Amino acid sequence: MQSKLPYIGTSIFTVMSQLAIKYNAINLGQGFPDFPMSDALIDCVTEAMKAGGNQYAHTNGVPLLRERLAEKINSLYATNINPETEITVTPGGTYAIFSAFSTIIQPGDEVIIFEPAYDSYIPNITFNGGVVVPIALTYPNYSIPWDTLKTAITKKTKAILMNTPHNPTGMVMTKEDILQLQEIVLSNNLYLISDEVYEHLIYDDKKHESVIKYPGLFARSFVCFSFGKTYHCTGWKLGYCVAPENLMKEYRKVHQFNAFSCDTPKQLGIAKHMLDKEDYLSLGNFYQAKRDYLRKLLASTPLKCIPSSGSYFESYSYAAITHESDKSFAEKLVKEYGVAVIPMSAFYHDATDNKVIRLCFAKKEATLEAAAACLQKL
Ligand code: PMP
Numbered sequence: 001m002q003s004k005l006p007y008i009g010t011s012i013f014t015v016m017s018q019l020a021i022k023y024n025a026i027n028l029g030q031g032f033p034d035f036p037m038s039d040a041l042i043d044c045v046t047e048a049m050k051a052g053g054n055q056y057a058h059t060n061g062v063p064l065l066r067e068r069l070a071e072k073i074n075s076l077y078a079t080n081i082n083p084e085t086e087i088t089v090t091p092g093g094t095y096a097i098f099s100a101f102s103t104i105i106q107p108g109d110e111v112i113i114f115e116p117a118y119d120s121y122i123p124n125i126t127f128n129g130g131v132v133v134p135i136a137l138t139y140p141n142y143s144i145p146w147d148t149l150k151t152a153i154t155k156k157t158k159a160i161l162m163n164t165p166h167n168p169t170g171m172v173m174t175k176e177d178i179l180q181l182q183e184i185v186l187s188n189n190l191y192l193i194s195d196e197v198y199e200h201l202i203y204d205d206k207k208h209e210s211v212i213k214y215p216g217l218f219a220r221s222f223v224c225f226s227f228g229k230t231y232h233c234t235g236w237k238l239g240y241c242v243a244p245e246n247l248m249k250e251y252r253k254v255h256q257f258n259a260f261s262c263d264t265p266k267q268l269g270i271a272k273h274m275l276d277k278e279d280y281l282s283l284g285n286f287y288q289a290k291r292d293y294l295r296k297l298l299a300s301t302p303l304k305c306i307p308s309s310g311s312y313f314e315s316y317s318y319a320a321i322t323h324e325s326d327k328s329f330a331e332k333l334v335k336e337y338g339v340a341v342i343p344m345s346a347f348y349h350d351a352t353d354n355k356v357i358r359l360c361f362a363k364k365e366a367t368l369e370a371a372a373a374c375l376q377k378l
C-alpha cells in the first residue's frame with residue numbers, strides 16, 4: 001500500500017512513555033497529570049450515566065454544555081459567541097485541530113506553523129493534502145520572528161497555525177503579538193487555526209489573549225480547546241472548536257461524518273460541573289506553584305531553565321553538561337538516571353537540536369522531588 005504519511009514515525013510521546021515503563025523511570029515526558037482529577041466531576045458524570053444519559057448526543061454537542069461554554073467564553077473574552085451556531089464539541093483538541101485543517105485545506109495549500117511545534121500539526125496538514133511551511137521561533141526566548149513570517153507568505157498560503165500558551169516552550173503571545181497576527185491574517189485573506197488548549201495554564205500574572213477577543217481576527221479563525229487540560233483528565237479526550245457561523249457550517253460537515261458526536265455522560269457531567277468557576281480560574285496559581293517547585297529543585301543542577309509562562313511544560317538546556325544530541329541525552333536520562341523527558345528536536349521538522357529537553361511539571365510534589373533527586377546526579 002502506498003503510505004499517505006511516508007515520513008511519519010511513532011509519536012515521541014508514545015516512544016518516551018514506553019521507555020519510561022521499560023526502565024521504570026519517572027515520566028516527565030508526555031504531558032499528563034499524575035494526580036487525581038476532581039471527585040465532584042466524576043460524580044457528575046456518574047449521575048449522568050445513572051440518569052440514562054447514555055445514547056448519542058447532539059452532533060454539535062450537548063446543548064446545555066454548549067450554552068455553558070458560551071457563557072464562559074463570553075464572560076472571559078467579552079464577546080457574544082452563539083452556542084447554537086459557533087461551538088462544536090469534539091473528541092479532543094487534536095481532533096478539533098485536524099477537523100479545522102480538513103475544512104479549509106485544498107491540495108497544495110500552504111499552512112504556516114511555528115517550530116518547535118506540537119507533533120500532530122505536520123501530519124495533520126500533510127494528510128489533508130497541504131504543504132507545511134515551518135518557521136522557527138527565535139531561540140532561546142522563543143519569540144515570533146515577524147519579518148520571517150511576512151516573507152514566508154505566498155499566493156498559496158491558506159492558513160497560519162498558532163498556539164498560545166505554547167507547547168513545548170511555554171511561550172505566551174501578548175496583545176501586540178495578536179494584533180500583528182491579525183494584520184497579517186486579514187491583509188492576506190488567510191485563515192487562522194488557534195490552538196488554545198492551555199488557556200487557563202498561564203503564569204506570572206500574564207493574561208491569555210484568546211483570538212476570540214479580537215472580532216476581526218476571530219472572523220477568520222477556528223479556535224480549539226481541550227477539557228483534558230482544564231479538568232485534569234487527558235484520557236477523556238474531549239474538547240471543542242469555536243468559530244464564526246459561516247466557518248462552523250463547513251466545519252460541521254467534516255465533523256458530522258467523522259465522529260458524528262461525542263461521549264454523552266461526560267458532556268452532561270462537565271456541563272453541570274462548569275458552574276464551579278473557581279475550578280478553572282484557580283489553575284494558573286495551581287500550576288505556577290508546580291513550575292516554581294521544579295525550578296527550585298533543579299536550581300542546583302547544571303540544567304539551565306529556559307523560562308515558561310504557560311502550559312504543562314518548562315524547558316531546560318543541558319549544554320553545560322554535554323554536546324551529545326538531545327535524543328541521546330534523553331535516552332541516557334531514562335536508562336541511566338531514571339527520568340523520562342522529551343528531546344526538543346522532536347518538535348522540529350529538521351530535528352533542530354539546541355541541546356534542550358522539555359520537562360512536564362503537571363505532577364505531584366513527590367514525583368517532582370523524586371525526579372529532581374535523580375537529576376541531581378548529573
Ligand atoms: N494541542 C496541544 C498544544 C497539546 O499539547 C495538546 C495535548 N495533547 C492538544 C492540542 C490536544 O489535546 P487533546 O488531548 O484534547 O487532543
Ligand code: GLN
Nearest residue numbers: 013014029030031032167
Ligand atoms: N500534549 C501532550 C504532550 O505534549 C501529549 C499528547 C499525546 O500524547 N498525544 O506531551
